Amino acid sequence: MSASDAIVHVPLGERAYDIRIGHGLIERAGELIGAATPGAACAIVTDENLARTHLPALERSLEAAGIRHAQVVCPPGEATKCYRWFETVCDAIIGARMERGDVVVALGGGVIGDLAGFAAAVVRRGMRFVQIPTSLLAQVDSSVGGKTGINSPHGKNLVGAFHQPSLVLADVGVLDTLPEREFRAGYAEVAKYGLIDDPAFFAWLEENHRGVFAGGPERAHAIQTSCAAKAAVVVRDETEQGDRALLNLGHTFAHAFERLTHYDGARLVHGEAVAIGLVCAFRFSAALGLCSGQDAGRVEGHLRTVGLPTRIRGIPGWDGDAAAILDAMFQDKKVKRGALTFILARGIGQSFISRGVEPSSVREFLDAELARA
Known part of the structure; x- marks a missing residue:
């Protein structure tokens, strides 16, 4: 373990x-995975972009640790979280002769983590799983807590399972290679x-967001704080029977917008x-009448300051009306007996x-x- 690593248990x-947060974790992944899952082989699931940038370092690390490994490379983008690629990933894991005690390793952002995690949950009725999140969004949100799944034509994340990882390796250094748009998008989950x-x-974010974006110690602090916050909620409510739903603040709206833009990442990323x-x-x-307009304005102002979109009409090519958004919301996972559930704020x-x-x-x-201009 590096003295500079932070660990959230x-x-x-x-x-x-453990969620391990630090620099150079991909280069040490073989040692860390070997310690967490002794004797296991690894099936790496990644996308075409990461196969060029970070997969070689991961494979060298696994080889140095004497860990047998195979890989399956998927297209990048939200559209990969689908039945077709789920089938491809599952068959590739089985075809590589991975056993039940072996490990599926997700090297990528939220799409790869969700897809690979769901495959790990069901192949051979459950394999072990390691997350190596490579986006800010994945490091602070989707890699933590065991939610896995794919999208349905009816809505986002409607097919999946709860399946906790054995280890999360959040390599802060890889964030330096992210496109600026992707890093900004991940910041929404931090906020x-x-x-x-x-x-x-x-x-603190209002005062220190420049350091988070610049990659200084503020970035590692923001990631650790976010992971600890999510972990605390997951421990209280692992399968979202109660207050884990709070983690979906903003998401009932967000998932509807994504569905109506057909998960087109060129127009709108998560x-x-x-x-x-x-x-x-x-x-x-x-x-x-639940909270002040001043608080709502403060939220909008901060997200706009860091360069994030804040209005529905700002989505490129938006042509949906209120009825279409509302219809999409009724496919949200939090709908219960046909009644809408929102996360609201005082x-x-x-x-x-807020139910019903x-x-x-x-x-x-x-x-x-x-109607806003």
Whole structure:
């Protein structure tokens, strides 16, 4: 272990694991995976971009540790989280003669992590799983907590399983190679943790976001704080029966926007949808009289300051109306007995679960949002 590594432990009994945060973790992955899963072989799932940039270093590390490994390379982008590529990944793992005690390694962002994790959950009725998240969004959100899955034509993440990893290796150094747009998109999930229940962290981000983007010690602090926040919620509610739903702040809106743009990453990536969704959640809360317009404005102002989109009409080529957005929302995983559930807020850091929100209130709000200049 490097003295500079930070470790966030996720205490889930026999499913407990560590999130290791530091520089150079891909180069040390063979040693770390070997220690966490002794004697296991590895099936690496990655995408075409990472196969060129970071896969060679991972394979050298596994070879140096004497770990047998195979690879399956997928196209980049949200469209890969589909039935076709799920089948391809599962068959590749089986074809590589990976056994139940072996490990599926996800080298990539949220798409690869969700896809590979779901394959690990079902191949041979469950294999071990290691996350090596390569995007900011994946490091602070999707790699932690065991949610895995693929999209359906009916909506996002509607087919999947809870399957905790054995280890998460968040190599901070790889973030330097991210396109600026992808890093910004991941920042929306960082801001979300402050907005849920940590107003001091949100205030810290308002003061220190330049350091987070520049890659200084502020970046590692933001990642560690975000991982610890998510881990604490997961430990309380592993399978989202209660307050884990708070982690979906902004996502009921975001998933609807993604569905209506057909998961086209050229128009809208997940973190951008979340940024607009966070603003909508606070503006909707203000419209319902739950929080102040000042708080909603503060959220919008900060996300705009870091370069994230904040309005529905800002989505390139947007042509959906309020009825279409509302229809997409009814496919959200939090819908219960046909009733909409939203994560709303009484203020920054004061989010709560609101069940049975009236569709007419949502429709009125969406009409007003779409009319904004």
